[in-house]
Amino acid sequence: MKKTRQIRIIEVKSEVGAGTRGASLGVDAVKIAALDFRSTFFRTRRSINIPDDNAALYGVVESRYAKRIRSVIKMYERIGAAVRDSLKDGKFPIIISGDHSNAGGTISGIKMAYPDSRMGAIWIDAHADMHSPYTSPSGNMHGMPLASVLGEDNIENKVNDLDYETIELWERLKNVGDISPKLDYRDLLFMTMRDFEEQEGYLLKKNKVKNFTTSEIRKTGVTKVCREAMKYLAPCDKVYVSFDVDSMDPTISRGTGTPVKGGINEREAADIILELVQNERVCALEFTEINPTLDSENVMAETVFEILSKVARQIEQI
Numbered sequence: 001m002k003k004t005r006q007i008r009i010i011e012v013k014s015e016v017g018a019g020t021r022g023a024s025l026g027v028d029a030v031k032i033a034a035l036d037f038r039s040t041f042f043r044t045r046r047s048i049n050i051p052d053d054n055a056a057l058y059g060v061v062e063s064r065y066a067k068r069i070r071s072v073i074k075m076y077e078r079i080g081a082a083v084r085d086s087l088k089d090g091k092f093p094i095i096i097s098g099d100h101s102n103a104g105g106t107i108s109g110i111k112m113a114y115p116d117s118r119m120g121a122i123w124i125d126a127h128a129d130m131h132s133p134y135t136s137p138s139g140n141m142h143g144m145p146l147a148s149v150l151g152e153d154n155i156e157n158k159v160n161d162l163d164y165e166t167i168e169l170w171e172r173l174k175n176v177g178d179i180s181p182k183l184d185y186r187d188l189l190f191m192t193m194r195d196f197e198e199q200e201g202y203l204l205k206k207n208k209v210k211n212f213t214t215s216e217i218r219k220t221g222v223t224k225v226c227r228e229a230m231k232y233l234a235p236c237d238k239v240y241v242s243f244d245v246d247s248m249d250p251t252i253s254r255g256t257g258t259p260v261k262g263g264i265n266e267r268e269a270a271d272i273i274l275e276l277v278q279n280e281r282v283c284a285l286e287f288t289e290i291n292p293t294l295d296s297e298n299v300m301a302e303t304v305f306e307i308l309s310k311v312a313r314q315i316e317q318i
Protein backbone atom coordinates (compact mmCIF):
# COMPACT_ATOMS: atom_id res chain seq x y z
CA MET A 1 0.00 0.00 0.00
CA LYS A 2 1.17 3.47 -0.81
CA LYS A 3 2.05 5.92 1.93
CA THR A 4 -0.32 8.79 2.44
CA ARG A 5 1.34 12.09 1.73
CA GLN A 6 0.21 15.40 3.09
CA ILE A 7 0.28 18.33 0.75
CA ARG A 8 1.18 21.88 1.62
CA ILE A 9 -0.12 24.64 -0.61
CA ILE A 10 2.37 27.46 -1.14
CA GLU A 11 0.87 30.65 -2.53
CA VAL A 12 3.27 32.90 -4.43
CA LYS A 13 1.69 36.06 -5.82
CA SER A 14 4.85 37.37 -7.43
CA GLU A 15 4.57 38.53 -11.04
CA VAL A 16 7.75 40.60 -11.31
CA GLY A 17 9.17 38.16 -13.87
CA ALA A 18 6.37 38.58 -16.41
CA GLY A 19 6.10 41.15 -19.18
CA THR A 20 2.28 41.28 -19.04
CA ARG A 21 0.58 42.35 -15.82
CA GLY A 22 -1.98 40.29 -13.91
CA ALA A 23 -0.45 36.87 -13.07
CA SER A 24 -0.25 37.85 -9.38
CA LEU A 25 -4.05 37.51 -9.35
CA GLY A 26 -3.80 33.87 -10.45
CA VAL A 27 -3.70 32.46 -6.92
CA ASP A 28 -6.85 34.31 -5.87
CA ALA A 29 -8.55 33.40 -9.15
CA VAL A 30 -7.99 29.71 -8.32
CA LYS A 31 -9.45 30.28 -4.84
CA ILE A 32 -12.47 32.05 -6.34
CA ALA A 33 -12.91 29.06 -8.67
CA ALA A 34 -12.92 26.79 -5.58
CA LEU A 35 -15.61 28.93 -3.96
CA ASP A 36 -17.68 28.93 -7.14
CA PHE A 37 -17.49 25.14 -7.16
CA ARG A 38 -18.53 25.16 -3.46
CA SER A 39 -15.33 23.30 -2.63
CA THR A 40 -13.82 23.17 0.84
CA PHE A 41 -10.38 22.62 -0.69
CA PHE A 42 -8.69 25.72 0.71
CA ARG A 43 -10.48 25.46 4.07
CA THR A 44 -9.31 21.96 4.84
CA ARG A 45 -5.70 22.27 3.69
CA ARG A 46 -2.94 24.28 5.18
CA SER A 47 -1.66 26.94 2.86
CA ILE A 48 1.15 29.38 3.32
CA ASN A 49 1.54 32.72 1.63
CA ILE A 50 4.97 33.93 0.53
CA PRO A 51 5.33 37.74 0.65
CA ASP A 52 5.82 39.20 -2.83
CA ASP A 53 7.82 42.16 -4.08
CA ASN A 54 5.31 43.34 -6.67
CA ALA A 55 5.61 46.94 -5.41
CA ALA A 56 8.85 46.98 -7.44
CA LEU A 57 6.66 47.08 -10.56
CA TYR A 58 5.99 50.76 -9.81
CA GLY A 59 9.71 51.51 -9.78
CA VAL A 60 12.12 52.02 -12.63
CA VAL A 61 13.67 49.06 -14.41
CA GLU A 62 17.32 48.92 -13.37
CA SER A 63 18.55 46.09 -15.57
CA ARG A 64 16.87 46.12 -18.97
CA TYR A 65 18.14 42.64 -19.84
CA ALA A 66 17.15 41.17 -16.45
CA LYS A 67 14.13 43.19 -15.38
CA ARG A 68 13.56 43.39 -11.62
CA ILE A 69 16.16 40.72 -11.01
CA ARG A 70 16.66 42.01 -7.45
CA SER A 71 13.03 41.14 -6.69
CA VAL A 72 13.44 37.77 -8.39
CA ILE A 73 16.44 36.99 -6.15
CA LYS A 74 14.31 37.82 -3.10
CA MET A 75 11.56 35.52 -4.39
CA TYR A 76 14.00 32.65 -5.05
CA GLU A 77 15.23 32.97 -1.46
CA ARG A 78 11.75 33.18 0.10
CA ILE A 79 10.21 30.39 -1.99
CA GLY A 80 13.37 28.31 -1.61
CA ALA A 81 13.15 28.47 2.19
CA ALA A 82 9.42 27.61 2.22
CA VAL A 83 9.82 24.67 -0.17
CA ARG A 84 12.87 23.39 1.72
CA ASP A 85 11.00 23.55 5.05
CA SER A 86 7.90 21.86 3.61
CA LEU A 87 9.98 18.99 2.25
CA LYS A 88 11.89 18.68 5.50
CA ASP A 89 8.54 18.50 7.33
CA GLY A 90 7.68 15.55 5.08
CA LYS A 91 5.06 17.45 3.10
CA PHE A 92 4.39 17.50 -0.62
CA PRO A 93 4.52 21.15 -1.69
CA ILE A 94 2.08 22.33 -4.34
CA ILE A 95 3.07 25.82 -5.41
CA ILE A 96 0.56 28.14 -7.07
CA SER A 97 2.61 30.98 -8.45
CA GLY A 98 2.21 34.15 -10.47
CA ASP A 99 4.83 34.01 -13.17
CA HIS A 100 7.18 31.15 -14.04
CA SER A 101 10.35 32.83 -12.72
CA ASN A 102 9.15 31.65 -9.29
CA ALA A 103 9.92 28.07 -10.32
CA GLY A 104 13.62 28.87 -9.93
CA GLY A 105 12.85 29.41 -6.24
CA THR A 106 11.05 26.08 -6.03
CA ILE A 107 13.99 24.25 -7.58
CA SER A 108 16.34 26.05 -5.18
CA GLY A 109 14.23 24.81 -2.26
CA ILE A 110 14.23 21.21 -3.47
CA LYS A 111 17.99 21.33 -3.91
CA MET A 112 18.41 22.87 -0.45
CA ALA A 113 16.29 20.13 1.13
CA TYR A 114 18.11 17.35 -0.74
CA PRO A 115 21.59 18.67 -1.60
CA ASP A 116 22.98 15.18 -2.19
CA SER A 117 20.11 13.97 -4.34
CA ARG A 118 20.01 14.09 -8.10
CA MET A 119 17.03 16.19 -9.13
CA GLY A 120 15.03 15.89 -12.34
CA ALA A 121 12.55 18.41 -13.73
CA ILE A 122 9.55 17.92 -15.99
CA TRP A 123 8.77 21.27 -17.58
CA ILE A 124 5.26 21.27 -19.06
CA ASP A 125 5.33 24.53 -20.98
CA ALA A 126 4.92 26.06 -24.44
CA HIS A 127 8.28 27.77 -23.98
CA ALA A 128 11.84 26.69 -23.21
CA ASP A 129 12.39 29.33 -20.45
CA MET A 130 16.11 28.97 -21.11
CA HIS A 131 17.25 32.51 -21.85
CA SER A 132 19.92 34.27 -19.86
CA PRO A 133 20.29 38.05 -19.56
CA TYR A 134 22.97 37.71 -22.27
CA THR A 135 20.45 36.38 -24.81
CA SER A 136 16.97 37.51 -23.71
CA PRO A 137 15.16 39.71 -26.26
CA SER A 138 12.72 41.04 -23.62
CA GLY A 139 14.67 40.97 -20.35
CA ASN A 140 11.65 39.30 -18.70
CA MET A 141 12.85 36.93 -16.01
CA HIS A 142 10.06 34.37 -16.53
CA GLY A 143 11.95 33.33 -19.66
CA MET A 144 15.06 32.51 -17.62
CA PRO A 145 14.29 30.16 -14.69
CA LEU A 146 15.81 27.09 -16.34
CA ALA A 147 19.01 28.89 -17.39
CA SER A 148 19.39 30.14 -13.83
CA VAL A 149 19.21 26.65 -12.29
CA LEU A 150 21.24 25.04 -15.08
CA GLY A 151 23.93 27.66 -14.49
CA GLU A 152 23.64 28.55 -18.18
CA ASP A 153 24.88 31.91 -19.53
CA ASN A 154 24.85 30.91 -23.21
CA ILE A 155 27.70 33.32 -23.93
CA GLU A 156 28.19 31.66 -27.36
CA ASN A 157 24.92 33.28 -28.44
CA LYS A 158 25.27 36.53 -26.59
CA VAL A 159 23.30 39.46 -28.04
CA ASN A 160 23.11 41.81 -25.03
CA ASP A 161 25.97 43.72 -23.46
CA LEU A 162 25.46 43.56 -19.72
CA ASP A 163 26.65 46.11 -17.21
CA TYR A 164 28.72 44.90 -14.31
CA GLU A 165 25.82 45.13 -11.87
CA THR A 166 23.52 42.92 -13.96
CA ILE A 167 26.27 40.33 -14.30
CA GLU A 168 26.75 40.32 -10.54
CA LEU A 169 22.99 39.99 -9.88
CA TRP A 170 22.66 37.13 -12.39
CA GLU A 171 25.53 35.34 -10.62
CA ARG A 172 23.71 35.83 -7.32
CA LEU A 173 20.48 34.45 -8.77
CA LYS A 174 22.23 31.35 -10.10
CA ASN A 175 23.83 30.80 -6.70
CA VAL A 176 20.76 31.07 -4.48
CA GLY A 177 21.04 28.34 -1.85
CA ASP A 178 24.82 28.29 -2.46
CA ILE A 179 24.45 25.49 -5.01
CA SER A 180 25.03 26.00 -8.74
CA PRO A 181 24.17 24.38 -11.04
CA LYS A 182 21.13 22.88 -9.38
CA LEU A 183 20.00 20.89 -12.39
CA ASP A 184 21.78 19.02 -15.17
CA TYR A 185 20.55 19.13 -18.78
CA ARG A 186 20.23 15.33 -18.92
CA ASP A 187 17.79 15.52 -15.98
CA LEU A 188 15.48 17.98 -17.69
CA LEU A 189 12.53 16.98 -19.82
CA PHE A 190 9.92 19.09 -21.60
CA MET A 191 6.35 18.37 -22.53
CA THR A 192 4.46 20.41 -25.17
CA MET A 193 7.36 22.83 -25.69
CA ARG A 194 6.82 24.49 -29.08
CA ASP A 195 8.01 28.09 -28.99
CA PHE A 196 11.63 29.11 -28.48
CA GLU A 197 14.17 31.56 -29.83
CA GLU A 198 17.24 30.44 -31.77
CA GLN A 199 19.56 31.04 -28.81
CA GLU A 200 17.46 28.57 -26.81
CA GLY A 201 17.25 26.24 -29.81
CA TYR A 202 21.05 26.11 -29.79
CA LEU A 203 21.06 24.94 -26.15
CA LEU A 204 18.27 22.41 -26.69
CA LYS A 205 20.13 20.87 -29.62
CA LYS A 206 23.61 21.02 -28.08
CA ASN A 207 22.41 19.36 -24.88
CA LYS A 208 19.99 16.98 -26.63
CA VAL A 209 17.16 18.04 -24.35
CA LYS A 210 14.16 15.72 -24.44
CA ASN A 211 10.74 17.09 -25.38
CA PHE A 212 7.45 15.26 -25.78
CA THR A 213 5.44 17.30 -28.27
CA THR A 214 1.65 17.59 -28.19
CA SER A 215 1.34 15.29 -31.21
CA GLU A 216 3.69 12.71 -29.66
CA ILE A 217 1.62 12.80 -26.46
CA ARG A 218 -1.54 12.20 -28.52
CA LYS A 219 0.02 9.49 -30.67
CA THR A 220 1.70 7.60 -27.84
CA GLY A 221 -0.90 8.24 -25.14
CA VAL A 222 -0.53 9.97 -21.81
CA THR A 223 0.15 6.87 -19.71
CA LYS A 224 2.95 5.64 -21.92
CA VAL A 225 4.51 9.09 -22.33
CA CYS A 226 4.55 9.59 -18.56
CA ARG A 227 6.06 6.16 -18.04
CA GLU A 228 8.75 6.99 -20.62
CA ALA A 229 9.37 10.33 -18.95
CA MET A 230 9.92 8.77 -15.54
CA LYS A 231 12.13 6.13 -17.13
CA TYR A 232 14.18 8.84 -18.82
CA LEU A 233 14.60 10.43 -15.39
CA ALA A 234 15.33 7.08 -13.71
CA PRO A 235 18.73 8.25 -12.35
CA CYS A 236 17.00 11.09 -10.48
CA ASP A 237 15.97 10.53 -6.86
CA LYS A 238 13.66 13.54 -6.81
CA VAL A 239 11.53 14.91 -9.62
CA TYR A 240 9.87 18.32 -9.80
CA VAL A 241 6.88 18.93 -12.09
CA SER A 242 6.35 22.49 -13.31
CA PHE A 243 3.05 23.14 -15.05
CA ASP A 244 2.84 26.40 -16.98
CA VAL A 245 -0.78 26.79 -18.09
CA ASP A 246 0.42 27.99 -21.52
CA SER A 247 1.24 24.33 -22.18
CA MET A 248 -2.49 24.11 -22.87
CA ASP A 249 -3.99 25.34 -26.10
CA PRO A 250 -5.27 28.94 -26.32
CA THR A 251 -8.68 27.60 -27.34
CA ILE A 252 -9.19 26.52 -23.72
CA SER A 253 -8.68 29.98 -22.39
CA ARG A 254 -7.05 33.27 -23.02
CA GLY A 255 -6.10 33.50 -19.36
CA THR A 256 -2.31 33.46 -19.61
CA GLY A 257 0.33 36.00 -20.67
CA THR A 258 2.01 34.22 -23.58
CA PRO A 259 -0.37 31.71 -25.23
CA VAL A 260 0.91 29.57 -28.12
CA LYS A 261 -1.16 27.46 -30.52
CA GLY A 262 -0.78 23.70 -30.57
CA GLY A 263 -1.08 22.87 -26.89
CA ILE A 264 -2.73 20.04 -24.99
CA ASN A 265 -6.31 20.21 -23.75
CA GLU A 266 -7.39 20.34 -20.10
CA ARG A 267 -8.16 16.64 -19.97
CA GLU A 268 -4.70 15.74 -21.26
CA ALA A 269 -3.09 18.15 -18.81
CA ALA A 270 -4.99 16.62 -15.88
CA ASP A 271 -4.17 13.08 -17.00
CA ILE A 272 -0.46 13.87 -17.36
CA ILE A 273 -0.16 15.42 -13.91
CA LEU A 274 -2.29 12.70 -12.28
CA GLU A 275 -0.11 10.05 -13.87
CA LEU A 276 3.17 11.71 -12.88
CA VAL A 277 2.33 12.29 -9.21
CA GLN A 278 1.66 8.58 -8.79
CA ASN A 279 5.40 8.11 -8.88
CA GLU A 280 6.82 8.59 -5.42
CA ARG A 281 9.96 10.26 -6.76
CA VAL A 282 7.82 13.25 -7.76
CA CYS A 283 8.25 15.54 -4.75
CA ALA A 284 6.81 18.93 -5.73
CA LEU A 285 4.38 20.40 -8.23
CA GLU A 286 3.83 23.96 -9.44
CA PHE A 287 0.95 25.64 -11.29
CA THR A 288 1.91 28.96 -12.83
CA GLU A 289 1.10 31.84 -15.24
CA ILE A 290 -2.66 31.94 -14.60
CA ASN A 291 -3.72 35.48 -15.53
CA PRO A 292 -7.42 36.22 -14.89
CA THR A 293 -7.14 39.77 -16.27
CA LEU A 294 -6.70 38.31 -19.76
CA ASP A 295 -9.48 35.77 -19.27
CA SER A 296 -13.23 35.76 -19.36
CA GLU A 297 -15.43 33.97 -16.79
CA ASN A 298 -12.32 32.81 -14.91
CA VAL A 299 -12.02 29.78 -17.21
CA MET A 300 -8.28 29.19 -16.81
CA ALA A 301 -8.40 29.30 -13.00
CA GLU A 302 -11.39 26.94 -12.98
CA THR A 303 -9.47 24.55 -15.22
CA VAL A 304 -6.48 24.71 -12.91
CA PHE A 305 -8.62 24.22 -9.82
CA GLU A 306 -10.19 21.10 -11.28
CA ILE A 307 -6.75 19.68 -11.98
CA LEU A 308 -5.40 20.81 -8.60
CA SER A 309 -8.23 19.22 -6.59
CA LYS A 310 -7.95 15.90 -8.45
CA VAL A 311 -4.17 15.86 -8.10
CA ALA A 312 -4.28 16.72 -4.38
CA ARG A 313 -6.71 13.84 -3.77
CA GLN A 314 -4.43 11.54 -5.74
CA ILE A 315 -1.40 12.54 -3.67
CA GLU A 316 -3.30 12.22 -0.41
CA GLN A 317 -4.85 8.92 -1.58
CA ILE A 318 -8.25 9.83 -0.14
Ligand SMILES: [Mn+2]
Binds near residue numbers: 125126142244
Ligand atom coordinates in the same frame (compact mmCIF):
# COMPACT_ATOMS: atom_id res chain seq x y z
MN1 LIG B 1 7.04 28.99 -18.55
